[in-house]
Every structure is written in structure tokens, then in C-alpha cells.
Amino acid sequence: MLNRRQFLTLAGAAALSGQTPKKPNVLFIATDDLTTTLGCYGHPIVKTPNLDKLAKRGVLFSRAYAQFALCSPSRSSLMTGLGPDTTKIYELQTHFRSVIPDVVTMSQCFQKNGYYTARVGKIYHYGNPGQIGTDGLDDAPSWNHKVNPRGVDKDEEDKIVNLTPGRAFGSALCYYASPEPGEKHTDGLVASETIKLLEQNKDKPFFIAAGFYKPHCPYISPKKYFDMYPPQKLKTYQMIPGEMEIAPPWAYFIKEANFGITDEKAHEALQAYYAAVTFTDDNVGKLVAALDRLGLTDNTVIVFWSDHGYALGEHGQWMKQTVFEAATRIPLIFAGPGIKAKGKASPRTVEMLDFYPTLTDLCGLNQVPSNLHGRSLRPLLENPNATWDRPAISQMRRGAGAGAGQKAGNKKAAGQFVHGHSIRTERYRFTEWADGKEGEELYDYKTDPKELKNLAKSDAHTKLKEELRTRLRKITKDRGRA
Numbered sequence: 001m002l003n004r005r006q007f008l009t010l011a012g013a014a015a016l017s018g019q020t021p022k023k024p025n026v027l028f029i030a031t032d033d034l035t036t037t038l039g040c041y042g043h044p045i046v047k048t049p050n051l052d053k054l055a056k057r058g059v060l061f062s063r064a065y066a067q068f069a070l071c072s073p074s075r076s077s078l079m080t081g082l083g084p085d086t087t088k089i090y091e092l093q094t095h096f097r098s099v100i101p102d103v104v105t106m107s108q109c110f111q112k113n114g115y116y117t118a119r120v121g122k123i124y125h126y127g128n129p130g131q132i133g134t135d136g137l138d139d140a141p142s143w144n145h146k147v148n149p150r151g152v153d154k155d156e157e158d159k160i161v162n163l164t165p166g167r168a169f170g171s172a173l174c175y176y177a178s179p180e181p182g183e184k185h186t187d188g189l190v191a192s193e194t195i196k197l198l199e200q201n202k203d204k205p206f207f208i209a210a211g212f213y214k215p216h217c218p219y220i221s222p223k224k225y226f227d228m229y230p231p232q233k234l235k236t237y238q239m240i241p242g243e244m245e246i247a248p249p250w251a252y253f254i255k256e257a258n259f260g261i262t263d264e265k266a267h268e269a270l271q272a273y274y275a276a277v278t279f280t281d282d283n284v285g286k287l288v289a290a291l292d293r294l295g296l297t298d299n300t301v302i303v304f305w306s307d308h309g310y311a312l313g314e315h316g317q318w319m320k321q322t323v324f325e326a327a328t329r330i331p332l333i334f335a336g337p338g339i340k341a342k343g344k345a346s347p348r349t350v351e352m353l354d355f356y357p358t359l360t361d362l363c364g365l366n367q368v369p370s371n372l373h374g375r376s377l378r379p380l381l382e383n384p385n386a387t388w389d390r391p392a393i394s395q396m397r398r399g400a401g402a403g404a405g406q407k408a409g410n411k412k413a414a415g416q417f418v419h420g421h422s423i424r425t426e427r428y429r430f431t432e433w434a435d436g437k438e439g440e441e442l443y444d445y446k447t448d449p450k451e452l453k454n455l456a457k458s459d460a461h462t463k464l465k466e467e468l469r470t471r472l473r474k475i476t477k478d479r480g481r482a
């Protein structure tokens with residue numbers, strides 16, 4: 001935010017030119033199921049030149065976490081600014097308005113402050129790929145305008161190679177190297193439709209959200225991206241013996257390691273996922289280039305995020321629906337006005353709940369709800385190493401109907417659920433299932449970055465565990481945990 005003197009100077013200059021100072025815009029860029037396999041996060045193979053450039057213009061968060069590693073619970077939480085135990089959204093069917101009808105979402109708060117708000121593609125939950133081209137589980141009051149692109153990939157689904165037959169395309173390791181150019185794919189259209197909105201609305205304060213569908217499965221991207229990643233050159237995750245017995249059974253979403261596929265097929269899945277990541281990077285690059293071309297860069301806050309992380313074989317898991325590091329950690333970059341520390345990374349633990357208070361703070365909005373569960377990241381955008389006492393919280397719910405692909409070993413009787421709550425500090429993660437009755441986990445990332453030693457039963461760590469549990473329960477109780 002500008003200080004008073006800066007504001008008056010700007011206001012004075014604007015008064016002389018006959019204009020009122022314009023509030024910063026927001027370009028809100030969402031991806032679906034993207035983990036931190038990006039150049040700017042140090043990945044040795046995946047090419048993401050556009051995101052690397054964006055990171056140089058802003059602050060990259062190296063320990064940013066999703067509240068819940070599944071689309072709708074995560075997106076409902078970040079858009080309302082309220083934790084999953086308050087929205088009560090733990091699955092993909094229920095709309096948060098049925099629980100909290102009058103909640104003011106983040107983009108609604110921008111509307112109340114005179115902004116034009118629009119989305120292109122997937123911001124709220126949207127069955128991917130099933131609901132592409134529809135409204136999905138949208139929230140109409142959040143937008144002045146919406147666009148639901150549908151690309152050529154929707155017509156190519158009969159050509160998809162499914163490495164995990166029996167699983168539907170929305171939750172399968174499956175791919176297609178398309179001969180069609182990127183511009184014709186749904187995500188190419190998300191980029192071009194968003195650019196149209198930027199061109200049409202560049203003179204008003206705007207909150208424009210571009211919601212990409214990739215790299216979520218089915219991994220359909222133009223063939224040229226597949227050609228960048230010959231499978232034999234890729235490294236798949238290699239498990240240690242007993243790796244799926246380290247944590248309580250509830251910790252694992254997939255019961256059969258790697259869905260039972262061969263290492264060769266895992267290489268193919270990696271190639272297709274990496275191709276989708278680079279395709280996404282290209283599409284993000286188009287948006288940033290358009291902002292520059294339209295002269296909007298200096299007055300537009302860009303937020304780049306994914307709705308949760310993604311496992312690529314760690315602990316035998318693929319995709320999401322765990323509270324392990326791979327599924328909860330997200331890529332997150334803020335760039336634009338008010339973000340002083342350009343090209344720096346912040347090691348502090350931050351959450352998706354922080355987006356709402358951060359953006360309303362950076363844009364100087366009024367009427368911001370007082371009950372938001374996150375905190376403005378402004379101090380870290382000014383000094384990425386600033387003192388920060390906030391851990392990140394993630395959670396999961398398992399049981400009957402807990403989500404697509406739930407395996408028999410994780411099932412409870414109808415209506416019975418096991419909740420997992422997890423706290424992540426810069427060094428440790430503590431997780432408890434059913435308040436500890438169904439097991440606990442404690443990892444020290446300083447000595448064990450791959451979560452291969454569960455210290456929950458270690459006598460030497462009893463005091464630390466108690467401290468983390470107390471902290472976790474205090475925070476989650478404040479956020480509606482029963």
C-alpha cells in the first residue's frame with residue numbers, strides 16, 4: 001500500500017492531469033494440479049522459461065501450502081478466505097453457498113470496491129475434463145462476466161492412452177500428444193479469451209482470473225511439448241522398501257503403489273505431465289506479454305498459483321488427496337506494484353488462505369470481511385525473510401464418498417469420516433488422524449526431506465510433538481474444527 005505522502009503525491013499528479021489515481025488491477029492466474037516441477041523451483045529438467053521470468057519480477061514462495069489437496073475444497077477455501085472446516089467443503093459436489101449463503105468471496109469484495117471482475121475457465125471447481133465448456137460448480141455472484149472455453153482437446157478424448165484402465169480420464173494416468181496447435185486447445189483459448197478481456201477492460205480497475213485446466217489429467221498437449229521430454233531421459237521416483245508403511249494407513253490415498261503400473265509406464269506418465277507443465281508455462285507467458293503490450297504491467301498485481309500440489313510417485317502416490325509434502329505444496333508467485341523484493345524467494349510458511357487478505361491489502365480495498373482466516377503477505381513481499389510466526393495448515397477427509405478413486409482400505413461405513421489435520425512449520429510437519437486416535441505423523445525436513453522417518457513415536461521428540469499438536473489444535477479450532 002502507498003503511504004500517505006506517496007498517495008497524496010500521486011493524487012496531486014492525477015488531479016493536475018484531471019484523473020483520479022487508478023487502483024491496482026489483479027491478474028489472477030490459476031493452474032490445476034501443478035506441483036513445483038518448475039525451473040524457478042530448481043527442477044533440473046522441466047522447461048518453464050515464462051514462469052522463471054515472472055519469478056524474477058516478483059516474490060516466489062518456496063513453502064506455500066494448499067488448505068486441502070483436492071480442487072473444490074481448496075478453491076472454495078481460498079476464494080472465501082475461510083478454512084475447510086468452516087466452508088465444510090470436503091468433496092466435489094457441494095457448493096459453499098449451501099453452507100455459508102451470504103459469504104463475500106474475494107472477487108465479490110473487489111466488485112464492492114468498484115472493480116470489474118471476470119473469470120475465464122476454471123476458478124471454482126469444474127470437473128476436469130468432464131465439465132469443460134460448462135459453468136462447472138461456479139459462483140455467479142463472484143463475476144461480472146465469465147467465459148467457458150472448450151478446445152479441440154475435448155474432441156480428442158477417444159484417442160487418449162490410459163495407463164490405468166478402469167480409472168476415468170479425470171483421475172487416471174492418461175495422455176495424448178495432440179497434432180493440433182496450442183491455440184486450439186482449451187488452455188490456449190483460456191489465454192486468448194483472457195487477453196481479449198484485458199484489452200476490453202484496461203481502463204477500469206479489474207480483477208481478471210484466468211483458470212487453466214492443465215496440467216490436470218488427461219495430459220493432452222500439443223505433441224511438440226512431448227518431444228521435449230524423451231521418457232528414457234526422465235527419472236521416476238524410486239521407493240524404499242516399506243515406504244508405504246511409514247505413516248498410518250489413512251495417510252495414503254492410493255493403496256497399491258503407483259496404481260500397480262510398471263516403471264516404464266511411469267516414465268510415460270512423467271513425460272506427459274511435464275509436457276503439460278511446459279504447455280501451461282507457454283500460456284501463462286502469453287498473458288504476461290499481453291499485460292506488457294497493453295502498458296498494464298506497472299499497475300497490475302499478478303498472482304500465479306495452483307490449487308494444490310501433485311505427487312509423482314512419492315510414497316507410491318500419484319496426484320493429490322494426501323497431506324504429504326508433494327500434494328500440499330504449491331507453486332506461488334506474486335509480482336507487480338507493492339511487491340518490492342523482486343526476484344527473491346521467501347522461505348516462510350504461507351497458505352492459500354493468505355491470498356484474499358494479501359490482494360485486498362495490496363489494492364487498498366474497503367469492506368474487507370473481518371473474519372478471514374489468512375493474513376496479508378505484504379511484509380514478506382517487502383522482505384521475504386521478515387520474521388513470520390505463522391505455520392501452514394493442510395487437511396484431508398477420508399471415508400465413505402470422500403472422493404473419486406477412494407480405495408477400499410481407506411473406507412469407513414456410510415456417513416463416517418476420518419479427518420486428518422496437519423501443521424507445517426519451516427522445519428517440521430505434524431499430522432493427526434481422527435485427533436490422533438487413528439495415528440500420527442511427525443517429519444523433520446531438515447534431516448529427512450523425503451518424509452521417510454515418522455518420528456511420532458520417538459521419545460526424543462515427545463515435547464516437540466506436544467507443542468505442534470497444541471498449535472495445530474488452537475489454529476484449527478479457530479477455523480471451525482469440531
Ligand SMILES: [Ca+2]
Nearest residue numbers: 032033071307
Ligand atoms: Ca486440482
